[in-house]
Amino acid sequence: ARAGEFSQYLEIHTIWINECKVCVQVGRGMRGDFQAHVGGPYHFKDLSRIGLPDGVPLSEAREALWQELCVPGGAARFNHADGVIEVCRGQPQIPAILSAADLAAGGATAQHLVANPGTQLALRPGELSSAELPAVESMPEENVWWTVSDYIGQPTTTGGDASRCPFFASRNAWKAAIAAPVQKLCRLLEKYAVYPECDICDRCLGFDGHVPAAKHFDSLRQRVPDGIPIVRVALSL
Secondary structure (H helix, E strand, C coil): CHHHHHHHHHHHCCCCCCCCCCHHHHCCCCCCCHHHHHCCHHHHHHHHHHHCCCCCCHHHHHHHCEEEEEECCEEEEEECCCCCEEEEECCCCCCCCCCHHHHHHCCCHHHHHHHCCCEEECCCHHHCCCCCCCCHHHCCCCCCEEECCCCCCCCCCCCCCHHHCHHHCCHHHHHHHHHHHHHHHHHHHHCCCCCCCCCCCCCCCCHHHHCCCHHHHHHHHHHCCCCCCHHHHHHHC
16 A cells, blocks of 8 residues: 555656566566555565565664655655655755765765764774774773774765675675775774674674675675665665
């Protein structure tokens, strides 16, 4: 019913949905209109397998399951996890990704705080690429997340999906981008006798070697679908 309400709202503006953002990830088209497709067994199967993996809270998984379309004067979106329909007057705000270049140019701190509520920048711009992460006890304030390492990259377009991220272009590109940050994290955690495991893969033998590896990349890529802004997918990872 909710999918039908969404379709009817869009049809008022002569907009018709021609693909499902969940099923298109496995190369499946829509069998019939949007309402019939979303209520069908193939969509349910794809949603369960791709969009709602076991072990991920629904509150997090749903953030990657918005299907958004522009309408005159704004936008409307439908959530495949719980059927919520939202509309926005004007241009919907896409969380900004903070890059080293943005920091160096200045003015990016406010955008970063919008994209990451509750976080602060613990280091000056030039320190975000330092060889070692600072000790936890050196953070300026307790009970606050502090950003101590920059993003490994950003989409080539505003609101871009995984296909627009250079570090997702190949296994080699991923390894080159992620290896150093993961090694820094592991060196920091080892000081506290903490040895992380991977929440994405079935097994993990050495976090610093596992995350840059091809097996992890393949598993992660299945959880990062094309067609959804990477900043939204990141919320569930």
